[in-house]
Amino acid sequence: MDVAKAVVARPAGSVDRLAELATADMAGVDALIVDRMQSPVSIIPALADHIIDAGGKRLRPLLAVVAARLAGSRSDAGLKLAAAVEFIHTATLLHDDVVDGSGLRRGKVAAHLIWGAPSSVLVGDFLFARAFELMVETGSMRAMEILARAARVIAEGEVLQLSRAHDVNLSQETYLQIISAKTAELFAAAAESGAVAAGASPAKSAALRSYGLNLGFAFQLSDDALDYGGLTETLGKNAGDDFREGKATLPLLVAIARTGAAEREFWERVIGRQEQVDDDFHRARDLIVGVGALDATLDMAAGYADSAKDALSIFPESELRDGLEALADFAVNRRA
Numbered sequence: 001m002d003v004a005k006a007v008v009a010r011p012a013g014s015v016d017r018l019a020e021l022a023t024a025d026m027a028g029v030d031a032l033i034v035d036r037m038q039s040p041v042s043i044i045p046a047l048a049d050h051i052i053d054a055g056g057k058r059l060r061p062l063l064a065v066v067a068a069r070l071a072g073s074r075s076d077a078g079l080k081l082a083a084a085v086e087f088i089h090t091a092t093l094l095h096d097d098v099v100d101g102s103g104l105r106r107g108k109v110a111a112h113l114i115w116g117a118p119s120s121v122l123v124g125d126f127l128f129a130r131a132f133e134l135m136v137e138t139g140s141m142r143a144m145e146i147l148a149r150a151a152r153v154i155a156e157g158e159v160l161q162l163s164r165a166h167d168v169n170l171s172q173e174t175y176l177q178i179i180s181a182k183t184a185e186l187f188a189a190a191a192e193s194g195a196v197a198a199g200a201s202p203a204k205s206a207a208l209r210s211y212g213l214n215l216g217f218a219f220q221l222s223d224d225a226l227d228y229g230g231l232t233e234t235l236g237k238n239a240g241d242d243f244r245e246g247k248a249t250l251p252l253l254v255a256i257a258r259t260g261a262a263e264r265e266f267w268e269r270v271i272g273r274q275e276q277v278d279d280d281f282h283r284a285r286d287l288i289v290g291v292g293a294l295d296a297t298l299d300m301a302a303g304y305a306d307s308a309k310d311a312l313s314i315f316p317e318s319e320l321r322d323g324l325e326a327l328a329d330f331a332v333n334r335r336a
Helices: 013-021 023-036 043-052 059-070 079-100 111-115 117-138 141-163 172-197 202-229 250-272 280-290 293-314 319-332
Strands: none
Touching: 013 023, 013 059, 013 319, 023 059, 023 079, 023 117, 043 079, 043 111, 043 117, 059 079, 059 172, 059 202, 059 319, 079 111, 079 117, 079 141, 079 172, 111 117, 117 141, 141 172, 172 202, 172 250, 202 250, 202 280, 202 293, 202 319, 250 280, 250 293, 280 293, 293 319
């Protein structure tokens, strides 16, 4: 099997269509982001702009504003929450890149390699603070609770992942717990806070939270698979970064379980002890593809995407609902 064909570049159409439906809202969110990342300390806007303007599709704030509209919002009440979501996300990326020693972010040189790790961490803290200022301005205690909880859960997920770094005995259950905290929680909070901003019923708010949570799982698992079969321009990072950093993501955990004792020493060396040579990534990738671990990961991602779409059944059919369903398909539509 040609691993380069195992996963393919994701189509942009579904996200672009959803963005078209929320053009005015996202223009407002972008204006807030640009305004609130300013500071008289010049390194702050320079570093923040480097990562914020690096070509990300702003999926989380887009999810917040579309969720608000789907839930019936007729105002721009959700825009500040959407901007807050993007600031929280960007802050976590800055911190992640320092912790992981990543070289690329969204296809650009990671900020910590330009301005240094201390500046990246502190600008991340600045963006967290800006996020909480925006939350306070909404006057919604419920929305603040949702996003504050998300910030706490994300931090817990980061610490849990750090404490289990390079662990070839990591269970798949624990790994799913980590990505639930690190990735899925902010998707869930974005959708739920958008619903709250719209004054949605508890049932509709819960449905949108479920949609966001399952969507987050689908995205992360698909990204895990792409790291072993994608292209750098698709990933916005170097293919194989997870492997080289010794991250035990789901494709690798499935491969470890399926290769068993025959490859135990290999996995212990390259992940557990991080003693890697040039050809190790190719061998790991061949093993992962050969035992069906890539397909298993993408199958699981597809299951989460289906659950995300099912959560939207409480809402009547509309262009916005269709767009969110297409976004769930987009999350895993990277298979040959």
